[in-house]
Amino acid sequence: MASGIKDKVAILGMGCAKFGERWNDDADTLMVEAYTEALADAGIETSQIDAAWLSVGFDAMNIGPSGIPAAMALRLPNIAVTKVENYCASGTEAFRGAVYAVASGAADIALAVGVEKLKDTGYGGLPVRTRGTMFDMIGVVGSAPGNFAQLASAYRARHGVAPEDLKRAMAHVSVKSHANGAKNPKAHLRKPVDMDTVLNAPMIAEPLGLFDCCGVSDGAAVAIVTTPEIARSLGKTDLVTVKALQLSVSNGWELQGSGWDGSYFHTTRVAATKAYQEAGITDPGSQVSLLEVHDCFSVTELVTMEDLHISRVGEGWRDVLDGRFDADGSNPCQIDGGLKCFGHPIGASGIRMIYENYLQILGRAGDRQREDNPVFGLSHNLGGMPNQNVAAITIVGQEGA
């Protein structure tokens, strides 16, 4: 294996806009809001940034093509700006570009900015869009909940879980994230909910009800990265460094092959194995202090716990019900509210997750701060559909850990 990214790059500063229904703000405003915080955190000037990556999922009704919108909004000094899109993993992809630029020595300081303006679509849920000429002729133009709901039917069948048991575990995921989001001033949804409300909510795509689905939000998040040496030269002491960055993309095997049973994410398993190896983590269940996973739907979070080798396969739903992933559990997950309540502006989410882990590791997470000195924070994105997707894992942590 390549030598990997571990400890080669440090996070110099991060920022995150308030997520939500930002009716009166456009994508530029959101980017500036996150960027201003990140710049102040990093303690640098815009002129010190060498290169930038912009992540956006839906460009047509957003800010349009290319890196120009970020360069203009942030008034970047005519540096290289690259727009990236990789479904819901877009934010992590932008971060990856910035980190790799620094690690390679091509840039001293690099910027990753993710943004999405979803509330300009005119309706709830994600916009419907083409997936290319061939897919549109033979694929299913379903919704995101519909695509992920299939995970539940396959998971129930694979592990013999009663529908009501799985539904209860899924509901626990949502109740937990609502409780967490309520404590987070930047989260979109800040109202706790109880089990009955979740269980009795209107059905969106069987068995996913309204509260099994994450928030469709506007938002932006920013990361500024550099080398540990430069970070120290700029006066930073407690460094949060990048431990692992792994991306795994479906090659069609799940949908066209025959070995997959539909109950898990093949790509997440591949990415997780490589990420732990890159970060030097041998027992993720005990070593990973914080988890921010792609809880686009409650069932996704539950299954992801298994794919990340945190829960045993087929046991994730029991661990959820046991409270293992609650804010005060042994493996707190979505302590900031997750996609479920922080909100899910596609292009921003990956960076938003890293932002929470960054804050927690530095002890700056306010009311929701874990008091057990978090060492490693894992964030996970999942773009696409269970049968065809992009999985991205980022592990950040205390330097030297």
Next chain:
Amino acid sequence: MAGIQSFGAYVPRLRLQRAAVHAANKWFAPGLGRLAKGERSMVNWDEDVVTMAVEAARDCLADRSREDIATVMLASSSAPFADRQNSGILKEALNLSDHVATIDIGMSQKAGAGALLQACRSASSGTVLVTASESRRARPASEDELLNGDGAAAFVIGEGDGLARLVDSYSVSADFVDHFRPEGEEFDTGWEARWVRDEGYSKLAGNAISGLLKQSGVDASAISKLIVGIPGKGIAAGLAKRAGIAAEAVADDLGAVMGSAGTAHPLVMLAHSLETAKPGDLLLVLGFGQGADVLLFEATDAIGSVRPLLGASGWLERGRQEPNYMKYLSFAGHIQLELGKRAEFDQSPVLTALYRNRKTVLGLVGGRCTETGTIQFPKTDISVNQNNPAIGTQEDYPLAEVPARVMSYTSDSLTFTLDPPNYYGMIDFEGGGRMLTEFTDVDPGQVAVGAPMRMMFRVKSRDNRSGFVQYFWKAVPTVGSDKNG
């Protein structure tokens, strides 16, 4: 001489309850009450003349080889395309050779019987697959709305007696305009029913029947089945009486259970009658419209040796009552429900890509790796096999007739469909291959992981701007597969 080598039919699953139509319209048209009994077949939102013709053809072909088919005919007065050969789509869906001749026949209610006649006449130069399919439009609260039905039939006609040999035929042509529909118009304009009955059915059709009997030297009393696809009580009985054919020979017109499928109807009735025909039975088929075509078949000793997949009876048994008149109106496009912004998804066709991929899209042809045996959909240049991604090794592997099972599913209330919720999921084909596909003709609770499914050719989408119809294959619960899950 030519004969029927195999036969089949298709009747859509939904059965609009006539009482529901009457209940909704009786404030305006109380006279409809006399027709408000029984049910009529209605196409699902994703069915049309082409998809019904495909199913009738598959019913007819069953596991018969398709290689000898030289000509494909599709007769209809309600085909979806006025200029794009509908039989050409049928040919692709059946994955027939590119070297078959295809022809559309229409413009009259006797087009079905006429096509059957032409198929028999041309069988000496190659086996003919002749289909007739109809989904006629009728104004809400009209008699036709209650009398019409949707359905299709298909026959393989070849040289030799087959299951039923053509004994004789007789045609009468006259520009008798009992109703008409100009190009571009949606609905028929008719003339007085008494004139149509007396001058049309009685004289024109009656003369055609008597002409055939005289020409062939067959005694009217020898006719076992009189097949008259004209809707309306007593029409066929009157024709039988006038010709001297026994009253009990009048074939069930299926009006009570499916209505009348227009130009396809005599052929649906013929397919239905052949299911129970015995050697030596004489079946007289009449198609009416600007004259009449009459065909006389005699069932041979081979009758019963080749069965359709389900046959008209099987498809009729599969029926599901539809008591919701509003749903019918919506599916038929008579009313525009609020579809929401999700329905604005661009469905415009990419005709170059459709042509390139026509076997994949219209024929559901996947690939099989000749090195590893890996079966996949769609066929690709590089095999999906994780251990051996062989390049350029795949051969065509048709999947449309392969049984499948549900691997994952959902019923989606968010995504746009004319018939929510939208059921879809992944299916595994027996022997290999899988796909993500929509399910159709599904009832709540009917789909479960492991449930057996059958592929059916359906409308995938209709482009609101151009009117182009995209077709693809969907999974349908195999008849008799209802199970809980």
